[in-house]
Amino acid sequence: MARFIGIDTSCYTTSVAVYDSQQGLVAEERTVLKVKQGHRGLSQSEMVYQHVRNLPELFHKIGNEIHSISGIGVSAFPRRRADSYMPAFLVGKGAGEMLSQTLHVPLYLFSHQENHAMAAMRNRPEIWNIPFYMMHLSGGTQDVLSVTWEAENMHFKNVMTSMDITAGQLIDRVGVALGLPFPAGKHVEVLAKGADNPCQFPVARVKNAFSFSGVETTVQKCIREGNQSSENVAAGVLQAIGRALKKELLSYPFESGRTMIAVGGVMSNTYLRHIVMEIGRKKGLTVLFADPVYSSDNASGNAFGAFMRYSHEKGNSQ
Template identity: 25%
Template sequence: MRVLGIETSCDETGVAVYDTEQGLLSQALFSQIDMHAVYGGVVPELASRDHVRRLLPLLRQVLSDAGIGARELDGVAYTAGPGLAGALLVGAGVARALAYGWGVPALPVHHMEGHLLAPLLEDDAPDFPFVALLVSGGHSLLLEARALGEYVPLGESVDDAAGEAFDKAAKMMGLGYPGGPAISRLAEQGRAGRFRFPRPMTDRPGLDMSFSGLKTFTLNTIHDLGGATVLDDQDRADVALAFQEAVVDTLVIKCRRAMQATGAKRLVVAGGVSANGMLRERLAQAMGKLGVKVYYPGLAYCTDNGAMIAYAGALRLAAGERQEGLGVSVRPRWPLAELARVDAR
């Protein structure tokens, strides 16, 4: 089965073709980072308009790279949520129109299930069941993945997502957007031990997370140094390192608790923040002591992309799942636990 995947949940337009026998045939991605960087964050209306401009050219490119025609596709999968409503509607509308015109089924895909399954695109893919940490600009959650579509929530951020906290902290320091890569690069020059930031909600039981307080602590630290306008490069690097260590340590502590609570021996880490080098290094140390193997998507699949949507859609379409009717609808808020379990073939 060959499935076209379309991703337009936020600020990246992704298109890919996945074949259940041959694997990923082709993919293309356009990032809107440069456009939104001027504003210090994503502007929803601009994001939606740019998806309209990019989708069809990317579609033609992907089909050409795969060496197939549109009539050789067996289905179209698209991100239906969660995400920005306008951006989601662009992808959903195009996907439903293409599927109708080609006479193939269409299937809405949960954006976070796409991230969750992205490591399964790799040669060394985990088997179910496993624990997953999904960390991105919009989400931070821990769950137990027992089977395709059977996801048991373990913990989540009660306020900001980890990636969102990175973006906001970077903005306080006068760094560029997106904040995660900017802070990570700067932290490499930081001096360990100059600042000690709190590890939120790690002094109490449970797997929920919180990153909002770290923003306030960061702002107060910058204020104590005289304000963002007078920070020198070393000040910024030291604050960046302390902030990154606090976020990473918090995530590692929560993962360790989740593995101990479930007894699982496989941990999947996905989403944009999963590309963070310090997170990977410290998770390797902590999980190694527990005998837990950690799985990541390839770096190209950490951020939003069409490949993960094509793959997730292909699994569900192959299992017989279909979307009824011709209506176009999206779910900007969509709890992952509401998905139905399917038996992948």
């Protein structure tokens, strides 16, 4: 038996996890960073401060599962490694380095984006080292990527990205304007279920890209005018995102037969998951989601990734 620790200190969540080579994920704890009511984010210094406070508490919670550790996986970069530096991730990277040196076990560095991909791959480990597509929709990211492998490392090629704000930013900004807590994703989803006549917000068409700034302008005007219920506004925003996904993804020449991993906080939304499943069927793609609770930021992917890297390295050395 071998166990692997995962750590992720992202822009809005501190996370740790433990993956067991025989039992799978045996522990996962996270704390969403605190954002003041009415605010739409945190500075990097505020993120670092909260991560430093949160990590010891999370390790205390999973303490009984930390034994027989063979490796550690940590998010050391935000997205592709060329993007490099973001202070929030240095907190987790530093903790991983200390544990690695203390326990005399290997440390595997991943990007936050790889962590998201691997959180879904836990359900289908057989696609490790096989090319796939990835759609990462969150508060800070709106990417569709073609992913290939080289020596156990993922290589990302942009297929589509955001021209302005992301779907996650749109949801969060609208949620805050409606008086909901930040991050607002789960609150907007609950609110939208009460809609009786969802608003129809126009969506811009941009080839091989997404644009939501125009949608936000229209929605914010609608909220200020106060002529629509919060429920209908929330549902209209989610439907607008769904239409944008259909417009762009259905027109792109994806390679049929590949897996499409769809992750990020936005992909925990039930309505949008159905939209992506429909797109996958029409494009001949096998859509793979992380379980909804592991679609948003968490460290389970890094723990699983450390297990996979360690297993392949051990196998190659024999």
